[in-house]
Amino acid sequence: MSKPRTLAEKVWEKHVVRRAEGEPDLLYVDLHLVHEVTSPQAFEGLRLAGRKVRRPDLTLATMDHNVPTTEFGLPVRDEVSARQMDALRKNCEEFGVQLHPWGTIGQGIVHMIGPEMGLTQPGLTIVCGDSHTSTHGAFGALAFGIGTSEVEHVLATQTIPQSHPKTMAVTVEGELPVDVSAKDLMLGILNRIGTKGGTGHVIEYRGEAVRQLSMEGRMTVCNMSIEGGARAGMIAPDETTYSYLEGRPHAPQGADWERALEEWQSLPTDEGASFDKEVVIQAEDLVPYVSWGTTPAQTVPLDGEVPEPQNEGHERALKYMGLKPGTPMRDIYVDTVFIGSCTNARIEDLRAAARVLEGHKVKEGIRAMVVPGSMRVKQQAEEEGLDEVFQQAGFEWRNAGCSMCLGMNPDKLSPGERCASTSNRNFEGRQGKGGRTHLVSPVVAAATAVMGRFASPSELGVLEGV
Amino acid sequence: MEPVKKVKGKALPLGYSDVDTDQIVPSDALKRIERTGFGQFLFSSWREDEDFVMNKPEHEGAVVLLAGENFGCGSSREHAVWAVQDYGFGAVIAPSFADIFKNNCTKNGVLTVELPEEVVQKLLEAIRENPDAEITVDLESRTVTGPGVEESFEVDDFVRYRLLNGLDDVGLTLRHEEDIEAYERRRPSYMPKVL
Numbered sequence: 001m002s003k004p005r006t007l008a009e010k011v012w013e014k015h016v017v018r019r020a021e022g023e024p025d026l027l028y029v030d031l032h033l034v035h036e037v038t039s040p041q042a043f044e045g046l047r048l049a050g051r052k053v054r055r056p057d058l059t060l061a062t063m064d065h066n067v068p069t070t071e072f073g074l075p076v077r078d079e080v081s082a083r084q085m086d087a088l089r090k091n092c093e094e095f096g097v098q099l100h101p102w103g104t105i106g107q108g109i110v111h112m113i114g115p116e117m118g119l120t121q122p123g124l125t126i127v128c129g130d131s132h133t134s135t136h137g138a139f140g141a142l143a144f145g146i147g148t149s150e151v152e153h154v155l156a157t158q159t160i161p162q163s164h165p166k167t168m169a170v171t172v173e174g175e176l177p178v179d180v181s182a183k184d185l186m187l188g189i190l191n192r193i194g195t196k197g198g199t200g201h202v203i204e205y206r207g208e209a210v211r212q213l214s215m216e217g218r219m220t221v222c223n224m225s226i227e228g229g230a231r232a233g234m235i236a237p238d239e240t241t242y243s244y245l246e247g248r249p250h251a252p253q254g255a256d257w258e259r260a261l262e263e264w265q266s267l268p269t270d271e272g273a274s275f276d277k278e279v280v281i282q283a284e285d286l287v288p289y290v291s292w293g294t295t296p297a298q299t300v301p302l303d304g305e306v307p308e309p310q311n312e313g314h315e316r317a318l319k320y321m322g323l324k325p326g327t328p329m330r331d332i333y334v335d336t337v338f339i340g341s342c343t344n345a346r347i348e349d350l351r352a353a354a355r356v357l358e359g360h361k362v363k364e365g366i367r368a369m370v371v372p373g374s375m376r377v378k379q380q381a382e383e384e385g386l387d388e389v390f391q392q393a394g395f396e397w398r399n400a401g402c403s404m405c406l407g408m409n410p411d412k413l414s415p416g417e418r419c420a421s422t423s424n425r426n427f428e429g430r431q432g433k434g435g436r437t438h439l440v441s442p443v444v445a446a447a448t449a450v451m452g453r454f455a456s457p458s459e460l461g462v463l464e465g466v
Numbered sequence: 467m468e469p470v471k472k473v474k475g476k477a478l479p480l481g482y483s484d485v486d487t488d489q490i491v492p493s494d495a496l497k498r499i500e501r502t503g504f505g506q507f508l509f510s511s512w513r514e515d516e517d518f519v520m521n522k523p524e525h526e527g528a529v530v531l532l533a534g535e536n537f538g539c540g541s542s543r544e545h546a547v548w549a550v551q552d553y554g555f556g557a558v559i560a561p562s563f564a565d566i567f568k569n570n571c572t573k574n575g576v577l578t579v580e581l582p583e584e585v586v587q588k589l590l591e592a593i594r595e596n597p598d599a600e601i602t603v604d605l606e607s608r609t610v611t612g613p614g615v616e617e618s619f620e621v622d623d624f625v626r627y628r629l630l631n632g633l634d635d636v637g638l639t640l641r642h643e644e645d646i647e648a649y650e651r652r653r654p655s656y657m658p659k660v661l
């Protein structure tokens with residue numbers, strides 16, 4: 001019998017186009033996602049070398065980082081943004097790549113639309129010039145972020161040279177407490193492994209608590225793998241995966257579905273396979289978290305307080321965040337609440353936040369906004385009447401985009417502005433120069449908007465279903 | 467890509483850990499569609515503070531950047547490497563790097579050198595004391611020499627070969643086009659297509 005293998009190893013092996021001693025493996029890429037920020041120089045490189053896009057049928061582009069979320073499909077006022085969006089439009093036309101431009105129903109954050117269309121499937125290799133490509137690993141795909149030179153390489157060759165990663169298992173045993181969401185699960189993992197615990201590794205998330213997550217929750221977890229330094233994050237496909245996929249526009253159908261399913265069922269890590277690194281976490285030890293610092297690993301329980309600095313980096317973070325050690329997190333007031341990003345702007349996230357907000361009002365003076373991750377999520381939320389719940393509570397209801405996850409479009413924090421955000425990065429200036437970001441789950445964000453300070457849904461009488 | 471063999475000169479003692487790519491080049495600067503001109507944005511928000519190390523005249527002209535662990539974490543933006551390079555750095559020395567940043571460096575001919583924490587500390591202190599001291603990163607012999615330091619470093623053989631010869635990846639891969647075609651013929655027909 002052959003040696004037991006991990007999920008990551010199986011997917012890797014299936015994609016080796018060429019292997020030679022002393023060289024990285026050349027891997028085939030099944031799906032290449034493209035957005036406006038990291039692609040213009042890559043297309044330009046192709047043009048200069050007189051090359052074509054090898055497989056336009058495996059390449060999909062959208063606009064997300066620059067798009068304003070108040071208007072929809074109008075001329076963009078920021079000239080530099082407009083130029084970048086326009087460059088993508090022209091490049092896609094010239095090279096025959098399908099584009100979901102701003103102003104169309106297919107538009108959305110690059111990591112939202114692949115799964116939504118059923119293009120993200122188990123066992124695929126997926127790359128994108130974006131570090132949160134790890135999101136797609138939730139389906140059991142090997143998905144990783146690449147730089148612009150590599151984008152050019154994939155456009156030209158549909159392959160990518162990659163050195164072998166190490167494997168890491170993060171096993172979360174037992175059931176998550178009712179008030180702990182997928183976001184908290186991931187913040188809890190990051191808190192334990194640190195910002196470089198996963199460097200050089202592909203993480204496989206395992207264990208009962210992970211198995212019980214919905215596809216949306218699994219995407220939230222895999223999304224933030226890069227925050228732990230990992231090259232990718234993966235979860236083995238199972239019934240949850242298959243039922244999410246079945247019937248989506250690009251999912252295989254009929255006899256193809258059966259063939260694909262058989263293939264997918266062979267992917268999970270074999271019994272007895274070994275990982276280079278293993279971490280075991282008990283789900284019952286996890287709680288809702290809030291970040292206090294400027295890395296996603298700098299978190300404390302919502303019930304906790306701002307910690308004492310342990311080193312010079314912590315001191316810099318506290319100074320930037322304008323926080324004093326010993327302050328209870330629940331005593332920290334916010335100016336802004338942002339529900340959005342490829343971490344937490346799927347339909348389930350919006351439903352959970354809306355459940356908390358039902359019958360409540362956003363505290364006076366607080367700027368609160370919901371930005372669905374894609375236009376399709378927006379549409380579905382509107383069919384379910386979630387937009388009304390948000391708007392009645394005092395949230396702004398926006399169009400899809402990266403929005404306030406990063407300061408590249410009109411949605412930004414001002415210097416000193418404090419924000420409870422469902423996004424993935426609390427780096428200095430990430431949401432706008434001088435802005436102070438606290439990472440939280442969608443339900444904590446919603447409760448915080450009502451209370452004006454960090455709060456849990458239970459303070460509003462909402463106990464379950466986060 | 468131009469071949470790279472050696473980087474030699476003054477160093478900038480930054481020293482911070484977990485420097486993310488949003489610090490290296492803020493997202494506002496990513497709207498450019500060119501590969502050039504990113505040096506002006508390097509660490510731009512820190513540079514507003516006149517006490518920031520980069521603003522000290524004694525460090526002007528540095529070609530080696532000395533940083534703390536996990537340098538280049540965060541986004542995949544290659545613009546971060548373009549900024550480091552455009553500003554004039556040919557090499558970054560740190561105890562550890564984030565994977566994508568390190569990989570992006572190899573595509574542009576910027577050397578990333580991992581040295582033990584204590585060695586990096588020693589270099590930081592030496593350069594703070596004597597900003598004119600020079601550091602040499604020699605890719606051919608895989609060594610770093612600097613004030614009181616002589617260390618060898620690890621570098622992937624293939625990466626080293628590519629850098630020393632200034633080879634571009636696309637060109638290398640296209641020599642194996644037959645292998646790609648053969649793989650495409652074996653690919654199952656049920657695999658998803660965008661169009």
Ligand code: SF4
Nearest residue numbers: 132341342402405406
């Ligand atoms: S939502 Fe944020 S993290 Fe996700 S792709 Fe957009 S900018 Fe990147």
